[in-house]
Amino acid sequence: MTQKIPATLIPGDGIGPEISEAVVRILGAIEAPFEWDSQAAGMAGIDAHGDPLPKSLLESIRKTGLALKGPLTTPVGGGFRSVNVTLRKEFELFANLRPARTLISGGRYEDIDLVLFRENLEGYYAAMEHYLPVENDPKAVAISTGYNTRAECRRIITYAFEYAVKNNRKKVTIVHKANILKLLTGLFLEEGREVAKKYEGRVEMNERIVDACAMQLVMDPYQFDVIVTTNLFGDILSDQIAGLIGGLGMAPGANIGEKAAIFEAVHGSAPDIAGKGWANPVALLMASGLMLQHIGRKDLADRLQTGIDGAFASGVRTRDLGGSAGTKEITDAIIHHLS
Numbered sequence: 001m002t003q004k005i006p007a008t009l010i011p012g013d014g015i016g017p018e019i020s021e022a023v024v025r026i027l028g029a030i031e032a033p034f035e036w037d038s039q040a041a042g043m044a045g046i047d048a049h050g051d052p053l054p055k056s057l058l059e060s061i062r063k064t065g066l067a068l069k070g071p072l073t074t075p076v077g078g079g080f081r082s083v084n085v086t087l088r089k090e091f092e093l094f095a096n097l098r099p100a101r102t103l104i105s106g107g108r109y110e111d112i113d114l115v116l117f118r119e120n121l122e123g124y125y126a127a128m129e130h131y132l133p134v135e136n137d138p139k140a141v142a143i144s145t146g147y148n149t150r151a152e153c154r155r156i157i158t159y160a161f162e163y164a165v166k167n168n169r170k171k172v173t174i175v176h177k178a179n180i181l182k183l184l185t186g187l188f189l190e191e192g193r194e195v196a197k198k199y200e201g202r203v204e205m206n207e208r209i210v211d212a213c214a215m216q217l218v219m220d221p222y223q224f225d226v227i228v229t230t231n232l233f234g235d236i237l238s239d240q241i242a243g244l245i246g247g248l249g250m251a252p253g254a255n256i257g258e259k260a261a262i263f264e265a266v267h268g269s270a271p272d273i274a275g276k277g278w279a280n281p282v283a284l285l286m287a288s289g290l291m292l293q294h295i296g297r298k299d300l301a302d303r304l305q306t307g308i309d310g311a312f313a314s315g316v317r318t319r320d321l322g323g324s325a326g327t328k329e330i331t332d333a334i335i336h337h338l339s
């Protein structure tokens with residue numbers, strides 16, 4: 001018997017419990033080695049513990065270092081910080097991984113297979129903002145300060161190159177705006193060039209200015225393989241590459257740090273269809289595939305992918321994809337097509 005790996009499961013809000021249940025069922029079918037510790041957060045956390053980020057959840061992630069997270073709703077009002085941002089800071093999750101791969105052919109592009117790494121802690125999203133008063137207007141000028149540290153640039157870029165090596169990817173593109181933000185993103189580019197030297201002959205490196213990159217992603221996305229960039233650019237480009245494969249609906253993501261990694265679907269809690277049995281579990285399932293890769297079980301991640309590809313090839317579509325299958329039907333179809 002394989003050793004069980006403790007992992008935190010956060011079913012989440014809205015459709016979260018339905019899609020988590022489906023994913024746990026599919027992972028069970030491939031005998032994924034996770035031992036789940038289920039924890040409430042978001043609205044469910046408020047209901048259970050009066051806190052969107054209960055201590056027991058943080059304790060659990062601190063122990064397991066591994067979490068699969070359904071969509072969470074941060075309650076409006078009540079002064080709660082975004083649960084997602086808090087988790088990122090709490091566990092220093094420096095890398096945001098956003099792969100984009102075509103799952104259903106017949107869309108805008110065929111055979112997209114890209115991976116983007118976004119620096120998750122620095123840049124303009126450090127959000128040190130303030131106003132400067134001018135004469136009688138206290139809010140006449142708005143100022144935002146961004147910062148990048150060499151150490152963090154090196155860490156995220158190295159992570160992207162290591163990922164390329166481990167996953168047989170050929171090229172890493174450093175995306176920057178060093179022609180204008182000469183220091184802030186120049187530093188990222190400099191570190192990129194340094195890190196790339198260590199991978200010479202193994203992984204090719206090239207550079208793109210972010211605006212040109214955005215255009216080229218639309219005109220010829222096939223020239224890209226792995227992209228690594230700073231926080232703000234990464235936020236924008238990661239949604240752009242999701243657009244290449246038909247939107248956020250089936251996009252997984254991961255937030256990775258030295259001590260913990262949290263895997264999630266990129267979509268929200270879809271309160272409009274919660275409880276109806278219609279939710280599409282594929283994004284969260286793909287996120288669990290990233291989690292399997294993260295623990296070194298690419299074999300199981302590949303099996304999941306075979307199941308998903310097989311289900312789609314057989315024509316099964318949930319309502320968000322224009323079909324009529326419910327969560328149970330697509331889950332059954334995926335299990336049926338696991339190799």
Ligand code: ATP
Binds near residue numbers: 072249267268
């Ligand atoms: P939140 O407030 O949690 O962000 P939202 O409604 O603003 O929720 P999403 O949850 O991302 O944003 O939903 C946008 C639309 O996409 C909704 O109509 C929702 O029903 C649909 N949707 C999102 N995820 C799924 C899914 N996994 N399966 C089916 N439909 C989905």
Ligand code: MG
Binds near residue numbers: 268
């Ligand atoms: Mg939303």
